[in-house]
Amino acid sequence: MSRRPWxxxxxxxxxxxxxxxxxxxxxxxxxxxxxLVGRPAPGFTLTAFDGTPLGLEAxxxxxxxxxxxxxxxxxxxxxxxxxxxxxxxxxxxRGVLVVGVDIQDTVEAARKFMRDFGLSFPNAPDPTGKVSxxxxxxxxxxxxxxxxxxxxxxxxxxxxxxxVVRTHVERLLAEPAS
Amino acid sequence: xRPKFVVGGAVIAAALAYMIYAGVTQSAVYFVTxxxxxxAAVAGKAYRLGGMVQPGSLRWEPRALDLSFxxxxxxxxxxxxxxxxxxxxxxxxxxxxxxxxxxADGYFRASLILAKHSEEYKAPHGPSQAGYKExxxxxxxDGR
Amino acid sequence: xxxxxxxxAAIVALGLALWGAVAAALGERTGxxxxxxxxxxxxxxxxxLVTACFALLTYAFLTFDFSVRYVATNTNLGTPFYYRxxxxxxxxxxxIILWTWMLALYTLIVILRHRESxxxxxxxxxxxxxxxxxxxxxxxxxxxxxxxxLSPVPADGRGLNPLLEDTGMITHPVxxxxxxxxxxxxxxxxxxxxxxxxxxxxxxxxxxxxxxxAWYFLSLGLLIGGWWSYHVLGWGGYWAWDPVxxxxxxxxxxxxxxxxxxxxxxxxxxxxxxxxxxxxxxxxLTLFGTFLTRSGVIASVHAFTQGTIGAxxxxxxxxxxxxxxxxxxxxxEALSAQGALDxxxxxxxxxxxxxxxxxxxxxxxxxxxxxxxLSEALRGVKVSVGAPFFNQVNVPLFLGLIxxxxxxxxxxxxxxxxxxxxxxxxxxxxTGVAAATFFFALGVRSALAVLTLALTxxxxxxxxxxxxxxxxxxxxxxxxLLPAMGGLLRRHNRRYGGFVVHLGILIIAVGVTGSQAWSxxxxxxxxxxxxxxxxxxxxxxxxxxxxxxxxxxKVAGTFTVSDGRVLGVLRPAxxxxxxxxxxxxxxxxxxxxxxxxxLVLGDFARDGSRATVKFQVNRLVxxxxxxxxxxxxxxxxxxxxxxxxxx
Numbered sequence: 001m002s003r004r005p006w007x008x009x010x011x012x013x014x015x016x017x018x019x020x021x022x023x024x025x026x027x028x029x030x031x032x033x034x035x036l037v038g039r040p041a042p043g044f045t046l047t048a049f050d051g052t053p054l055g056l057e058a059x060x061x062x063x064x065x066x067x068x069x070x071x072x073x074x075x076x077x078x079x080x081x082x083x084x085x086x087x088x089x090x091x092x093x094r095g096v097l098v099v100g101v102d103i104q105d106t107v108e109a110a111r112k113f114m115r116d117f118g119l120s121f122p123n124a125p126d127p128t129g130k131v132s133x134x135x136x137x138x139x140x141x142x143x144x145x146x147x148x149x150x151x152x153x154x155x156x157x158x159x160x161x162x163x164v165v166r167t168h169v170e171r172l173l174a175e176p177a178s
Numbered sequence: 179x180r181p182k183f184v185v186g187g188a189v190i191a192a193a194l195a196y197m198i199y200a201g202v203t204q205s206a207v208y209f210v211t212x213x214x215x216x217x218a219a220v221a222g223k224a225y226r227l228g229g230m231v232q233p234g235s236l237r238w239e240p241r242a243l244d245l246s247f248x249x250x251x252x253x254x255x256x257x258x259x260x261x262x263x264x265x266x267x268x269x270x271x272x273x274x275x276x277x278x279x280x281x282a283d284g285y286f287r288a289s290l291i292l293a294k295h296s297e298e299y300k301a302p303h304g305p306s307q308a309g310y311k312e313x314x315x316x317x318x319x320d321g322r
Numbered sequence: 323x324x325x326x327x328x329x330x331a332a333i334v335a336l337g338l339a340l341w342g343a344v345a346a347a348l349g350e351r352t353g354x355x356x357x358x359x360x361x362x363x364x365x366x367x368x369x370x371l372v373t374a375c376f377a378l379l380t381y382a383f384l385t386f387d388f389s390v391r392y393v394a395t396n397t398n399l400g401t402p403f404y405y406r407x408x409x410x411x412x413x414x415x416x417x418i419i420l421w422t423w424m425l426a427l428y429t430l431i432v433i434l435r436h437r438e439s440x441x442x443x444x445x446x447x448x449x450x451x452x453x454x455x456x457x458x459x460x461x462x463x464x465x466x467x468x469x470x471x472l473s474p475v476p477a478d479g480r481g482l483n484p485l486l487e488d489t490g491m492i493t494h495p496v497x498x499x500x501x502x503x504x505x506x507x508x509x510x511x512x513x514x515x516x517x518x519x520x521x522x523x524x525x526x527x528x529x530x531x532x533x534x535x536a537w538y539f540l541s542l543g544l545l546i547g548g549w550w551s552y553h554v555l556g557w558g559g560y561w562a563w564d565p566v567x568x569x570x571x572x573x574x575x576x577x578x579x580x581x582x583x584x585x586x587x588x589x590x591x592x593x594x595x596x597x598x599x600x601x602x603x604x605x606x607l608t609l610f611g612t613f614l615t616r617s618g619v620i621a622s623v624h625a626f627t628q629g630t631i632g633a634x635x636x637x638x639x640x641x642x643x644x645x646x647x648x649x650x651x652x653x654x655e656a657l658s659a660q661g662a663l664d665x666x667x668x669x670x671x672x673x674x675x676x677x678x679x680x681x682x683x684x685x686x687x688x689x690x691x692x693x694x695x696l697s698e699a700l701r702g703v704k705v706s707v708g709a710p711f712f713n714q715v716n717v718p719l720f721l722g723l724i725x726x727x728x729x730x731x732x733x734x735x736x737x738x739x740x741x742x743x744x745x746x747x748x749x750x751x752x753t754g755v756a757a758a759t760f761f762f763a764l765g766v767r768s769a770l771a772v773l774t775l776a777l778t779x780x781x782x783x784x785x786x787x788x789x790x791x792x793x794x795x796x797x798x799x800x801x802x803l804l805p806a807m808g809g810l811l812r813r814h815n816r817r818y819g820g821f822v823v824h825l826g827i828l829i830i831a832v833g834v835t836g837s838q839a840w841s842x843x844x845x846x847x848x849x850x851x852x853x854x855x856x857x858x859x860x861x862x863x864x865x866x867x868x869x870x871x872x873x874x875x876k877v878a879g880t881f882t883v884s885d886g887r888v889l890g891v892l893r894p895a896x897x898x899x900x901x902x903x904x905x906x907x908x909x910x911x912x913x914x915x916x917x918x919x920x921l922v923l924g925d926f927a928r929d930g931s932r933a934t935v936k937f938q939v940n941r942l943v944x945x946x947x948x949x950x951x952x953x954x955x956x957x958x959x960x961x962x963x964x965x966x967x968x969x
Contacts, residue, residue: 007654011647018640020692021613023699025632074476075391116474136230182666187678194682197715198689205711209704226706240847240925240934262845263924263934266896266904 036152041066041144042134046101046124049111054099054124056150063091063172064146065098065165068132070105071113073140076159080141081117087165088121096169100124103132103140147172207277213254219280227256227286228275236270249274249286260288325390325469328378332462332469335371338364339456343449350445361448362433368455369426376423379468380410388479391472392416398479400873408492409482414616414631415468417495422458424503429455432507440528446514447507454506457638465631481873484899484906490550498543498570502608504536505577509605509646512598516649521594521656526584531961533584537577538957544570545950556907556922558843558938560946563712568691569611572684576604579680582730586673589735595650595657596677602646607684609639614691665737672730679719679726686715717770721777724831727824728781731817732788749787754780771839778828785821811959819960826953829945836942843938845924850931857939859919860884861892866930874899876908879923879933883912894923894935917941 036042041064045055056064067084069077088098100123102110107125114123126132135144145154145168154168207224215227229249236247245260247270258276268274268291276288342364349357379392383406388394396409396416411420429451436444462468485491508529515525547567548560561567580600587593613635650657663670689696690707697705732746757779761772789810796806811818846854848863855861864880878895882888895908912919917939924934 004654007651008648010651011644014640014643014647018636018643020695020699021610021636021639024695025636074480075395075472078472078474078476183663183671186666190678190682194686197718198686201686201690201711201715202693202707205707205714206705207708209706238925240927240932243845243847243934263936266907 036136036144037155039152041146041150041152042131044131044134046126046131048122048124049102049107049114050122052122054122056099056146059097060150061095061148063096063148063169065096065169066135066144066146067098067100067160068103068135068137068140068142069100070103070140071109072105077113077141078117080143080160081113081119083160083162083165084121085117085119086162087169091169091173092121094173096173097122101126101131103129103137145169145172147175211254212249212251212256215256215280215286216254221280221282224277224279225286226275226277226292227258227288229256231268231270231274233270236264238264249276257285258288259285260291265291324378324382324387325471328375328382328469329463329467331371331374331378332459332467335368335375336456336459336463338367338371339452339459342368343452343456346445346448346452350449358445358448361445361452362437365426365429365433365448365452368452368459369430372419372423372426372459375462375468376410376419379416379419380407382469383407383410386479388477389471389473389475390468391470392468394472394476394479396479396482398481398873401479401482402487402872405482405487408486411495412482412486412491415462415466417499418458418461418466419468420495421499421503422455422462424499425451425455425458425506428503428507432510436528440511440524442518442520443511443514443525443528446517447510450510450513451506454510457634461631461634465634481899484874484897485554488550488554490546490554494543494546494550497539497546501536501538501540501543502570502573502611504532504539505573505604505608507532507536508580508601512601513646513649516598516646516653519653519656521598521653523587523591526587526597530584533577533581534957534960537574537581538954538961540570540574540577541953541957542950544574545947545953549947552943553909553911556909556936558841558920558922558936558940560837560943563687563690563709565691566615568687568712569614572687573604573607573611575680575684575687576600576607579677579684580604582673582680583677586670590670592662592670593674595654598650598657600677600681602643602650603681603684606639606643606646607688609635609642613639667733667738667743669730669733669735669738672726672733676723676726676730679723683716683719683723686719687712690715720831721774724774724777724781724828727827728777728784731821731824732784746784746787750780750783753783766839768839771835774831774835778831781824781828785825789818789821812962815959815962816964819956819958819962822956822959823953824956826949826951826956829949829952831949833942833945833947833949836945837940840941841938841943843936845934845936847925847932847934854935854937856937857917858885859889859939861919861921861935861937863933863935864891866926866933871897874906877923877926878908879921879926879935881910881921881935883919889919892919892921894921896923896926913944915944918943 041056043056045053045057048054065084065087067080069081071077084098084100087096091098098121100119100121102123102125105125110123110125113119135142141157141159143156143160144152145156147153153172156164156168205224207226209226209228212227212229215225227249229251232248232250232255236245238245243261243263245262245264246258248255248257250256258278260276260278275292276286277290277292278286278288281287342361345357345364346361349355349359349361379390381387382390382393383397384403386393386397386399392413392415396412397406401409409416411417429448432447432451436447440447508525511525511529511532515521544567547570551562552558552560580597583593583597583600587597613632616631616635663674665671690711694704694706697703728750729747734742754776758772758776761775766772766775789807792810792814793803793806796810797803801809842857844854844856848854850863850865853860853862860883862882862884864882866877866879868875868877870876875898876895877898878893881892881894883890883892890912892910892912894910896905897908898905907922910921920938920940922936922938924936926933
């Protein structure tokens, strides 16, 4: 009987299939391409929960993390709230602004949510829903990353992670101001 | 006996390969954006087109079951026509994916409108809640 | 407290499973029975602990413990009691627990049944079963922890996916998972055979009934899934070639191939290598299915949460496939075939052809499912193939399989003579031809439908012929007719169980053919009092009503169905769940042997004056469910313990 060394090719035949499946991980189904990416961010003026006006016009020259959330949205909004607060504390000294827009919510529930998570970055309700329509949000949470020139540069759907925020913000901070 | 089986196997393999090849070429559906479709639309080819329903473009005629709207991706727009009820998760300013073919008359004929939603991801529901209540009242007041 | 207990139990179970897997293997190598005994105890411990995990999670659901993330996302205060229990396996984390529990249960039964009867194979079987269990417990503790906390605790949960609030969704996953996990047993025996080098027939004989049981549950799961799709999703179909459906269908195809090819090994000592490869492939496909549905790599309507879980399953799949196929290569010499095929016209080659076709079908389904991935990797273009591809490629294969279903059981082993062929097939072939003529005369013009129906009649005739002959033989010995039939079924339960399963498949084939060829539908907008007509039926829109249910709000239309005289009232509705982005259609239907009347409510005017409705008359769909029942009966018959042959 011959030794038939080619028989060892049998297990190796599984490798291309496994490699193909592993390739599938490269494609991120969460990175929803938004038609707005690359365009100027729609402006808005809202009144924050603390009564101060909140708008984008005054923020030119700063990198902005614009987050749409709601108190009834969990686990995703629950998971990303601490991430947003951490990012705000880590990056505010470098000129990054984190803005929360609370949509389709009651004021009491939203205040409780902000208290529970100790959110200190500016948050505003969007009572008419106009801002979320302008940004074409499908739901919550969704987050837009704006560069210093006020253009939308990236959109993230679903809960944020520290990693996602760091990647986008560091990239936008590295760009020249004008 | 052996050659017969080898030949038989080869014939089966060839037939299978041909069926798969023919199947793929006939039923392949290409994923495109409005800009890509505008750049190279082939009439009769099956596409899956994704974009945002342009505000102000949606027309729904329940009698004739005619649905028409424009899908855009920020750089190009494509007019879409569909025969049938708009799906529940569908509206202006929202994303939509449609499957169908490009018509030589200059519009996209959608045979299917796909509504997709993932588990973790939620839609606004606050005000529409109030909407249900109002709907109950209307229907009850109107019913017998 | 409860969640921590559950988490702790899972960790201890993981430790026990790992220890048991190692101990059983060591026990075999060193020949120390104490180690094997210890592994056995570990397996029992794993079962007890996983049961505890399952019970604790159920308890958390029943008590609305929203501090548990999984509970909060899959139930809310409005969820009815019944669905709070089924919500336990309504999403990823819980369904993995259910899966693990079933696997632990199978392991326990294997221990009870085989610890004496399969001495040589048993230690390795235990190692493999516990190894697979350890993997799932690792998933539970690391990748998808069902007991993870949510903080701060929300006041109310999000609620179960409304599509899952259906009785079909309770039984569907249970049956499917019993099938998937059951296939681990033949795999474990196959691995044990390779490890010990006892690649003869022992493992096949011991796992035969296991395979039938797993196959049966898998079939049942697929059928219930079809029923769910038909009466819940509201598109009027039962099978869409969705990746999730394909994921369950592929192992079914290869398991079916295996069930047939073992008969050749038992009878002719052939195909040893092929059988082992089929078992490995089948088990690999069950893992692949889980990977596919849980990783989000391929988009599907049943999108599940993505996460690290995909990487876990892919790594395990790689480990299993590489080691199992490696073992196969290692034992190559021992597996070289002993028997040889004598003739092309023989039962062996018919079975072989059946296997080739089933595996080819599995391959085409696999190819179509991963095609988007393939085209993106190779050409950078996003292309997918839809239902037309699967139908076009699989229909010829399935027609061929139906034909073989008629030929296989009656053709002679080794070499069929012309006389044997004439004796067994002349009658059925003539019956089939007569049936084709009959259906054509009846006005059936679709070639595909005529061919399928004729083939079905041909196969049914072969079964009838065989059964009549065997009964007559017994009756000639003086037995009365009915007891003779009963005795036949009981005495040769495996053969006739198989025949009954074949009958079930035939009935399903008729249902599929009929529904594809003759179903009609229309979509129309009706004012109150207006009617729509289709296929001799009239549907009149009477009224639109709204109501508030425990956890949703419902708008229902009232439609009177008549075919001259009034047949009844149908109430299709739209259900609005607060936690959902879009309403859920609630289909209403009137099932019949010949046709179903099927209504889906579309758009409606807010004042109730107008409603758009999709109106379908679906032909012969009920045959699919009836075929499923027949198949169940056949599988039950085949599972019965075999009685000693006297005749």
